Amino acid sequence: MSLTIALAGNPNCGKTTLFNALTGSRHHVGNWPGVTVERRSGAFEQDGLTLEVVDLPGTYSLAARSEDERVAAQFLASPEVDLVLNVLDASNLERNLYLSTQLLELGKPVAFVLNMVDDAESRGVHIDVAALETLLGGPVIPTVGNRAQGIPELKALLAVLARGESTRCRRITVDYGHDIEGELAKLETEICRDEKLEEAMPPRWLALQLLENNAEAKRRVAESHASEAISQQLTKSFAFLEPHLGADGATLIAERRYGFAHGLVKEVATAPDEGRTPTARLDAVLTHRWLGIPIFVGILALVYSVSFILGKIPQDWIAEGFKALSDFAGAHLPAGELTSLLVDGVIPGVSAVIVFVPVIMILMGCIAFLEDTGYMARAAFIMDRLMHVMGLHGKSFIPLIMGSGCNVPAIQAARTIESRQDRLITILVTPLVSCSARLQVYIVIAGTFFTPFKAALAIIAMHFLGLGLAVLMGRILRSALFAGPSSPFVMELPPYRLPVLKATLIHMWEKGSVFLTRAGTTIFAGATLIWFLSRYPGIANQEWTAQYQEQRQAVAALKLPGAEEEDRLRALQLAHESRIVNTSLAARLGQKASPLLRPILDPEHKRAEAWKDVIALTAGFVAKEIVVSTMAVIHQASDEPKAGERLSPLQVSLRDNSGLSPLTALAFMVFTLIYTPCLGTVAMIRREAGSWGWAGFTIAYGLVLGWGLAWVTVVAGRALGFA
Amino acid sequence: MTQNLSIPLSDLQPGDQGEVIQVKAQGQIRQRLLEMGFIRGARLRVEKLAPLGDPMELVIKGYHLSLRRDESACILVHRVA
Numbered sequence: 001m002s003l004t005i006a007l008a009g010n011p012n013c014g015k016t017t018l019f020n021a022l023t024g025s026r027h028h029v030g031n032w033p034g035v036t037v038e039r040r041s042g043a044f045e046q047d048g049l050t051l052e053v054v055d056l057p058g059t060y061s062l063a064a065r066s067e068d069e070r071v072a073a074q075f076l077a078s079p080e081v082d083l084v085l086n087v088l089d090a091s092n093l094e095r096n097l098y099l100s101t102q103l104l105e106l107g108k109p110v111a112f113v114l115n116m117v118d119d120a121e122s123r124g125v126h127i128d129v130a131a132l133e134t135l136l137g138g139p140v141i142p143t144v145g146n147r148a149q150g151i152p153e154l155k156a157l158l159a160v161l162a163r164g165e166s167t168r169c170r171r172i173t174v175d176y177g178h179d180i181e182g183e184l185a186k187l188e189t190e191i192c193r194d195e196k197l198e199e200a201m202p203p204r205w206l207a208l209q210l211l212e213n214n215a216e217a218k219r220r221v222a223e224s225h226a227s228e229a230i231s232q233q234l235t236k237s238f239a240f241l242e243p244h245l246g247a248d249g250a251t252l253i254a255e256r257r258y259g260f261a262h263g264l265v266k267e268v269a270t271a272p273d274e275g276r277t278p279t280a281r282l283d284a285v286l287t288h289r290w291l292g293i294p295i296f297v298g299i300l301a302l303v304y305s306v307s308f309i310l311g312k313i314p315q316d317w318i319a320e321g322f323k324a325l326s327d328f329a330g331a332h333l334p335a336g337e338l339t340s341l342l343v344d345g346v347i348p349g350v351s352a353v354i355v356f357v358p359v360i361m362i363l364m365g366c367i368a369f370l371e372d373t374g375y376m377a378r379a380a381f382i383m384d385r386l387m388h389v390m391g392l393h394g395k396s397f398i399p400l401i402m403g404s405g406c407n408v409p410a411i412q413a414a415r416t417i418e419s420r421q422d423r424l425i426t427i428l429v430t431p432l433v434s435c436s437a438r439l440q441v442y443i444v445i446a447g448t449f450f451t452p453f454k455a456a457l458a459i460i461a462m463h464f465l466g467l468g469l470a471v472l473m474g475r476i477l478r479s480a481l482f483a484g485p486s487s488p489f490v491m492e493l494p495p496y497r498l499p500v501l502k503a504t505l506i507h508m509w510e511k512g513s514v515f516l517t518r519a520g521t522t523i524f525a526g527a528t529l530i531w532f533l534s535r536y537p538g539i540a541n542q543e544w545t546a547q548y549q550e551q552r553q554a555v556a557a558l559k560l561p562g563a564e565e566e567d568r569l570r571a572l573q574l575a576h577e578s579r580i581v582n583t584s585l586a587a588r589l590g591q592k593a594s595p596l597l598r599p600i601l602d603p604e605h606k607r608a609e610a611w612k613d614v615i616a617l618t619a620g621f622v623a624k625e626i627v628v629s630t631m632a633v634i635h636q637a638s639d640e641p642k643a644g645e646r647l648s649p650l651q652v653s654l655r656d657n658s659g660l661s662p663l664t665a666l667a668f669m670v671f672t673l674i675y676t677p678c679l680g681t682v683a684m685i686r687r688e689a690g691s692w693g694w695a696g697f698t699i700a701y702g703l704v705l706g707w708g709l710a711w712v713t714v715v716a717g718r719a720l721g722f723a
Numbered sequence: 724m725t726q727n728l729s730i731p732l733s734d735l736q737p738g739d740q741g742e743v744i745q746v747k748a749q750g751q752i753r754q755r756l757l758e759m760g761f762i763r764g765a766r767l768r769v770e771k772l773a774p775l776g777d778p779m780e781l782v783i784k785g786y787h788l789s790l791r792r793d794e795s796a797c798i799l800v801h802r803v804a
Contacts, residue, residue, distance in 0.1 A: 061758040065751055092786045095760055212754070247763070251746070254757035258765075258784075272785065279787075283770075283780075292774040381789050385775035388791065488752040488794055490759055493780060493787040 002043075002050040003162040004080055008072060008103060009087035010096050011058035012374070012494035014115040016040075017503055018087055018143065019055040021151045029510050032071045036690040038415075039071075046159040054081075060095070062102045063209070064216040067420050073216075076106055077201045083161055084110045090120035090127055090142070091495065093269060097261035098254075100136065101174045107202040109169040111161055112140040113154060118147075119495065124273035131268040137172030146500045173204070174260040179244060180252060183237040184208065190233045193226040210234050211241075211249035279495040283378070292382050299375070300401060307363040308405035308436065314358040322351035335548055335576075340539045341531070349527030352623050353520040356408050356680055357512050363402060363409040364511035365504055367416065372499035376416055377491055384489060390471045391478035393422035393489065400426070400470060403433030404463065407681040408519075411688050412511060421482045427689050428698055429473045431677035434466035437624035441672050444628050444639065448651040449665040458666060462673050469674065469705070515684075522683035527622045533589070534619060534630075538580030548576040570638070578636040581615065590614030600667045600710035603718065607659030613668065623678045663717040667710040674706030730802065733779070733795040735769045741800035742766055748797040760784035761798055 009015045023042025032039045040055040056075060057068035064073045076084060086103050088096045103110050114127060133140045139157055143150030160166050176184065187207035192198050197206065197220070209217035210230070221230050238249060245252055276284075285291055326347040333339040370376045380394030387394050395417045403410035410430050417423040442462055446455035538544060555568045581587065590611040594602075602610040612634045620627035628650075632639040635658070637649035647655070654660060660668065676699045677685065686695040729744050743765045746756050760783045761767075767783040778791045 061754075063754055063758065065754065095784050095786055098758060098760075214754075250754055250757055251762065255762045258760060258762050287771065287773065287780070289771075289774050377789075381773050381778060381780065382775075384789075384791065385773060385777045388777070488755055489778060489789070489791040490752075490755050490794060491778075491789045492759075493789055495787075 002052055003082045004052045004054060005083045005085050005158060005162075006076055006081045007053055007055045007085050007087060008076065008099065009056075009058060010060055010089065010092075010099060012492065013058065013087045013089040013092075013096060014146070015058055015087045016055060017146050017500055018113060018115060018151075019053060020500075020503055020506060021148050022155065023053055027506070027510070029514060031690075032075075034690075035067045035071060036688055037067050037071050044155065046155045049159050049162055051155075051158055051162060053085075059099065061099060063212070063214055066418065068418065070216065076103070076108070077205075081108060083158070084108050085113060085158070086110055087113045087115050090114045090117045091123055091125060093120075093125075093127070094258070094261045094265045097264060098257055101257040101260055102205075104137070104171075104173050105202060105205040105208060107171075107205070109161060110136075110138045111157065111169070112136055112138055113150075114140055114142045116144065117142045118144045119497075120269075123277060124270065126270045128268045132264070133168070135172075135264050135267060137170040139166065139168045146498075174257055176253065176256045179241060180211070180249075180256070183211065183241060187211070187230065187233055187237060190226060190230045191221075193229060194224040197221070197224050197226065208253060211237065212253050213248070213250055277495065279374075282496050283493075286375070287378050287381060292378075296379055296382050299370075299379075300398070303363070303366045303370070304402065304405060306366060307359055307402070307409070311359040311362045315355055318355050318358070319351060322347055322354075326351075330573075335545050337535075337539050340535055344535060345528050345531035348622075349524045349531070352527055352680070353516065353523045356406070356515065359406055360409045360412065360515050361508045361512040363405075364412060365508040367398070367413050368504050368507040369499055371416060372497065372503065374494045374496045377493050380491060381493060388489070391475040392426060393417055393419065394491075396422060396426040396474075399430055400433055400467070403430045403435060403470075404466075405436055407431050407433065407435050407677060408515075408684050411681065411684045412515070414688060421478075424689055424694070425474055425477050425481075427685055428477055428694065429470040431681050431685070431698055431702065432466050432470040432473060432674060434463045434673050435624070437678065438462070438672055440625045441620070441627045442669050444631070444648075444651060445654075445660075445665050445669055445672075448647065448654045449660065449662045458669065462669055465670070465709075466673055469709075473701075473705075514687075518687050519680060519683035522686065523622075523679045526679040526682075530586075530619055530622050533586040534581050534584050534615065536585055538583050541580075544576070544579060548572065574633065574636050574638065577633045581630075581633050582612075584615075586615045586618055587611065590618070597671075597707075600671060600707060600714055601664050602659070603664070603714050609658050612658070617672070617675065620672070621676055621679060623680065624672065627672065663714060663722045666717070667713045670713050671706045671710040674702050674709060676702045676706075728801075729799045731796045732767075732769075732781075732790075732798040732800050733792050735800065735802065737769050737771045737779075740766065740768045740803045742803050744799040744801060746798050748794065752794060752797075756794065756798065759788060766803065767800070 007015055007019055019040065019042065023044050027040055027042045030039050031037065037057050041052060043050055043052045054075065056072040059069045059072050062069060062073040062076065064070045075081065084103055084106065086100050088100065114129065114132070117127065120127060129140050129142055139161070141150055141154045141157055143154060161169070175181065184204060184207045187210060188203040191203040191206055206217055206220070210221065221227050224230070241252065242248055286295055326343045329347065330339065330343040333342070370379065376395070379398065383397040384394030387396050396414070399410045399413040402413055407430055410433070411427050414423050414426045414430070417426060439459065442459045446458045450458055551572050552569060555565060555572065560568065593614050594611040597614060598605065598610065601613055615634055616627045616630045619630040628639050632650045635650055635653045637653040639648050639650040641648040682695045682699065685698050686692050689695065732741065735741050743761050743763060745763065746753055746761050748756060765783055767781050770780040770782060770787065772779050778789045779795055780787060780789050
């Protein structure tokens with residue numbers, strides 16, 4: 001026998017910690033159908049029963065306005081749920097009980113967990129659990145989630161409840177007073193005319209939502225054949241209640257619910273001690289008028305360094321490991337299609353996926369840590385003014401800054417933003433923030449065409465341009481896509497808490513594995529497609545392969561000293577690859593497509609090699625740093641400088657043969673910044689925004705915007721007399 | 724309690740206490756504010772403003788909450804001594 005328990009509660013009530021404590025590490029993480037709200041489920045065994053636990057998103061209410069609330073409300077009303085477990089934060093009981101008053105209307109057995117009783121005790125709040133049980137009409141188990149206190153008792157209780165052997169659940173609902181109850185009864189009568197409506201949820205619950213003027217409830221009613229009768233009754237009820245009680249339905253119902261919660265708290269809990277809490281003392285510093293921002297910048301710098309500087313170490317190991325593997329395979333397998341598929345397709349593809357994992361895990365760990373301590377809400381509090389001016393939310397700041405390390409985890413970090421609108425806008429503009437992979441392209445190009453000082457200026461300018469565009473696009477998207485009032489900024493500043501290390505580790509692991517399984521396949525498929533385009537048909541040309549083998553053997557026969565032989569072999573390999581790539585499908589496409597890029601990269605129609613840029617940029621779709629290695633192949637010149645020289649052979653070749661001028665080189669950099677997010681980012685946008693549509697939209701606007709700005713660069717530069 | 728004028732919550736200064744008279748916002752924001760405890764008679768205290776002057780932090784129903792000026796301007800309160 002298996003039963004499903006829904007875990008419901010406010011944000012910050014310790015629900016997820018409790019979920020981890022109940023289910024151990026056997027989790028399944030996915031999304032709720034149709035939305036990008038995380039769905040976590042797990043199971044535990046007790047007394048021979050398998051109890052499935054579903055962790056609902058933390059919500060303050062079931063009013064079904066935000067995605068989170070809609071998911072929670074729909075799931076709770078579904079027949080799948082056998083038992084509701086309402087987690088209450090003992091140190092913030094009154095507001096937590098508001099949600100309970102709604103849960104009690106659902107007509108399902110409700111049990112309560114009084115979590116973080118230690119926090120409450122330390123503030124001088126003592127709660128009479130027996131009295132609370134009586135008043136709530138359901139069993140209450142006190143726990144300290146992060147120390148697993150009360151968990152065995154809770155598991156035993158859940159098993160008893162699941163078997164239906166307990167008589168401790170009585171049905172208790174808020175008494176809304178004579179007038180409202182009268183109207184509720186009338187509405188219920190009308191609702192019960194439609195059996196389907198009656199079955200979908202308790203009629204009283206629907207009636208309450210109608211009186212609250214809830215849009216979702218009204219939509220439900222509009223679909224019913226009894227909709228006319230119900231709306232008529234609703235109009236009558238409003239006409240009666242408003243003048244009679246001096247306020248609209250929503251206010252009256254909220255007042256009664258809080259009245260219930262307030263009365264209950266008075267009955268069962270002692271008042272908290274006067275005096276400053278540890279949280280207030282910490283906030284006196286952390287959100288201080290003058291200190292708040294410097295401390296925030298310091299914490300941000302720390303997170304950034306840990307993620308992208310420390311995270312770069314394992315990232316380099318992985319990249320080098322795969323490179324060594326690919327070199328080894330290339331040296332020991334016969335040249336040909338299969339080897340190329342492995343060496344140039346599969347291995348770099350897998351590498352392009354796995355290389356992200358350390359950074360994702362570290363950054364997500366840091367963010368989970370900030371979130372669990374309660375600091376994330378303060379960060380949003382501090383930065384909101386600035387971000388609001390840009391049409392974004394205080395919580396958008398961290399993803400945007402982290403984007404300058406790598407866009408992929410930055411987009412994942414946008415999960416902390418509750419409002420769907422704000423999150424979507426943040427996700428869509430983050431790719432404009434210049435990441436460290438694009439930096440590698442700038443370094444090669446700027447280093448070739450500018451003096452070191454001007455090159456540094458140009459590179460810095462790219463980063464500011466990216467941030468500026470992100471802000472601008474944020475404003476444009478806000479007004480174009482979400483006309484109307486922006487989502488309210490009503491954000492709780494929860495008490496500071498010490499996070500549970502295990503929860504942070506679980507979170508890191510989940511983020512890493514979700515990336516590998518969901519985004520990994522997309523990146524891998526894209527990398528393979530690009531390999532195919534850039535190697536065929538040349539790679540299948542037997543004659544070329546045979547020639548290459550002969551040349552290698554000829555070099556080997558010279559019996560040159562080790563280093564020289566290696567150099568010669570490398571030059572041969574580069575020449576062979578160059579021949580393949582320069583006649584590939586990608587090259588043909590590049591030649592066809594180069595007129596499109598002519599206005600920005602070849603305004604004077606003098607460059608014979610402009611099509612090579614197209615191949616490099618196409619390959620850069622897999623990962624921006626590949627632009628450089630692809631250029632090395634196409635121009636048949638190594639991108640590693642020889643000892644004692646400032647420019648690498650690739651840079652010399654670009655300077656002397658490519659036909660790029662300083663101005664078009666700058667346009668190339670601008671275009672590289674904007675033209676499209678890399679595959680990893682695209683895969684992440686698709687996952688986090690919830691559709692391929694948004695991923696496609698990001699690519700499309702990037703191409704248009706990138707082209708436009710590169711063109712402006714060229715035109716303005718020429719007008720100013722640069723070449 | 725002295726009966727004084729109703730003023731928007733955004734006019735309270737850090738350290739001031741107030742009592743909610745009415746939430747004037749409409750739609751989503753109204754419902755959200757009601758749920759968060761801004762009901763008639765609820766006591767609140769303004770803790771501080773963010774370093775850049777907006778949003779504000781306040782204590783209501785025993786917990787800390789931050790509101791932008793956009794939202795706090797549509798909550799009417801009495802100042803309470």
